[in-house]
Amino acid sequence: MVDDLAFLDAVGQSELVQRGEISAGELVESAITRAEAVNNKINAIIRPRYEQARAEAANATGPFAGVPIVLKDLDGSVAGEPSHLGNKLLKELNKNDDHENYLFAKLRNAGFVPIGRTNTPEFGLMPTTEPEAYGPSRNPWNTDYSTGGSSGGTAGAVAAGIVALGHAGDGGGSIRIPASACGLFGLKPSRGRISLGPNLGEAWGGLVVRHVLTHSVRDSATVLDILQGPMPGDPYTAPLPTQPYRTEVGVDPGRLRIGLRTNAPSAMVETDPECVAAAEDAARLLESLGHSVEIASPAALDETTLMGDFTTVLSTGVVAEIEHLAAMAGREIGPDDVEPLTWAQYEMGRAFTAADYLRAITNAHAWTRRVVEWFTPVDDGGQGFDLLLTPTTAEPTPMLGDLVGTADDPWRALGRAISFATYTAPFNVTGQPAMSVPLYWEASRNLPIGVQLVANQYRDDLLIQVASQLETARPWANRRPPVHG
Numbered sequence: 001m002v003d004d005l006a007f008l009d010a011v012g013q014s015e016l017v018q019r020g021e022i023s024a025g026e027l028v029e030s031a032i033t034r035a036e037a038v039n040n041k042i043n044a045i046i047r048p049r050y051e052q053a054r055a056e057a058a059n060a061t062g063p064f065a066g067v068p069i070v071l072k073d074l075d076g077s078v079a080g081e082p083s084h085l086g087n088k089l090l091k092e093l094n095k096n097d098d099h100e101n102y103l104f105a106k107l108r109n110a111g112f113v114p115i116g117r118t119n120t121p122e123f124g125l126m127p128t129t130e131p132e133a134y135g136p137s138r139n140p141w142n143t144d145y146s147t148g149g150s151s152g153g154t155a156g157a158v159a160a161g162i163v164a165l166g167h168a169g170d171g172g173g174s175i176r177i178p179a180s181a182c183g184l185f186g187l188k189p190s191r192g193r194i195s196l197g198p199n200l201g202e203a204w205g206g207l208v209v210r211h212v213l214t215h216s217v218r219d220s221a222t223v224l225d226i227l228q229g230p231m232p233g234d235p236y237t238a239p240l241p242t243q244p245y246r247t248e249v250g251v252d253p254g255r256l257r258i259g260l261r262t263n264a265p266s267a268m269v270e271t272d273p274e275c276v277a278a279a280e281d282a283a284r285l286l287e288s289l290g291h292s293v294e295i296a297s298p299a300a301l302d303e304t305t306l307m308g309d310f311t312t313v314l315s316t317g318v319v320a321e322i323e324h325l326a327a328m329a330g331r332e333i334g335p336d337d338v339e340p341l342t343w344a345q346y347e348m349g350r351a352f353t354a355a356d357y358l359r360a361i362t363n364a365h366a367w368t369r370r371v372v373e374w375f376t377p378v379d380d381g382g383q384g385f386d387l388l389l390t391p392t393t394a395e396p397t398p399m400l401g402d403l404v405g406t407a408d409d410p411w412r413a414l415g416r417a418i419s420f421a422t423y424t425a426p427f428n429v430t431g432q433p434a435m436s437v438p439l440y441w442e443a444s445r446n447l448p449i450g451v452q453l454v455a456n457q458y459r460d461d462l463l464i465q466v467a468s469q470l471e472t473a474r475p476w477a478n479r480r481p482p483v484h485g
Contacts (some may be wrong), residue, residue: 181450393422
């Protein structure tokens with residue numbers, strides 16, 4: 001039964017419980033068994049909560065009663081448990097949170113049972129998961145390689161079949177990059193679709209959104225139904241869907257006009273031929289499904305000013321993180337308390353003024369309007385494209401150690417990181433929904449390479465429809481990495 005459950009999606013597991021074929025406790029116990037078998041090989045779960053999970057399974061109620069899940073150790077609070085944010089000082093302090101965030105509460109109310117917290121880079125700043133505090137997470141497809149970041153621990157746990165899905169967050173690609181690296185489906189919802197409260201109204205100036213990493217499209221859509229919607233005090237929210245996202249799975253989206261782009265925005269880096277091949281392969285698949293694909297993309301993606309504004313917002317966000325760390329520690333923070341790149345970004349952020357930050361946000365909003373015009377119907381003054389297709393990353397997932405900064409050269413890591421966020425980060429700025437779909441595997445190393453699809457503002461429904469089409473046309477759930485449950 002444990003082997004049978006390793007790659008059954010969360011909806012399928014919940015149906016077994018509802019039919020009385022397995023208990024909630026047995027579901028959780030099977031996930032713990034798989035975690036104990038493989039986690040030592042991939043370092044995905046850094047803080048198990050197996051005993052708590054067993055107790056919670058006994059009282060779990062809701063549509064997903066007993067379905068095990070993992071929680072990223074970054075994007076939220078669990079009452080009575082600490083959040084370390086990938087930071088060695090917070091690990092040492094180990095202070096418990098006194099409340100639970102809305103996202104985790106909604107998952108619990110639906111019956112999901114967290115079996116552990118997963119690894120993340122310090123403060124979620126890098127597209128690889130190799131924090132000094134906990135060491136690297138290893139890719140189940142090839143343990144010499146990265147799981148991506150910042151939701152890399154979650155991606156490893158899901159890809160290895162420990163759990164069917166896991167909590168993730170995305171401030172510059174942190175859902176889509178690990179999805180690409182680990183052969184998973186990763187949907188970044190629209191800005192405002194899922195509340196960041198009660199801790200935050202927004203994070204990194206609106207760049208950050210949260211959701212889950214999954215194998216199946218229906219799991220992602222069903223959890224989006226659970227998590228979406230405004231909560232008290234939210235500063236903004238996405239428009240409510242006209243019908244549940246779960247019902248969009250299998251819906252024919254009609255013939256879509258899709259633009260294909262395989263050169264990196266702002267020509268910041270060269271795109272690896274394997275990543276180009278992955279996007280071109282997806283284009284042919286989409287054409288075979290009846291869609292129109294042409295070489296086209298928003299002209300604003302060729303502008304060169306966005307990176308400066310993104311850097312301003314991100315580095316000032318690091319300043320806020322360090323100030324929060326100081327408040328937790330009750331003392332000033334120095335370079336020995338954080339990793340070299342984090343401290344370098346902190347020092348950069350301190351040089352920006354409040355006016356610099358507001359100017360960057362204003363510029364980002366103006367740039368967003370120029371991007372979104374490309375997706376707007378012609379009758380409304382736009383160019384009438386339904387979707388943009390790109391590689392998810394400009395390089396295949398890197399070897400461990402390739403994206404790590406040192407005290408002598410902290411900026412090297414950030415320079416290398418550009419290749420992995422160049423296609424994803426622009427759509428954190430615009431707030432548009434975007435997804436990475438696992439359609440392609442690199443032959444020489446058997447590593448997954450994802451492709452990204454981006455829709456117009458608030459068209460999460462369209463992405464789910466297309467993802468379901470692709471999943472049916474080229475199923476990926478039957479693929480097993482060498483390290484699996």
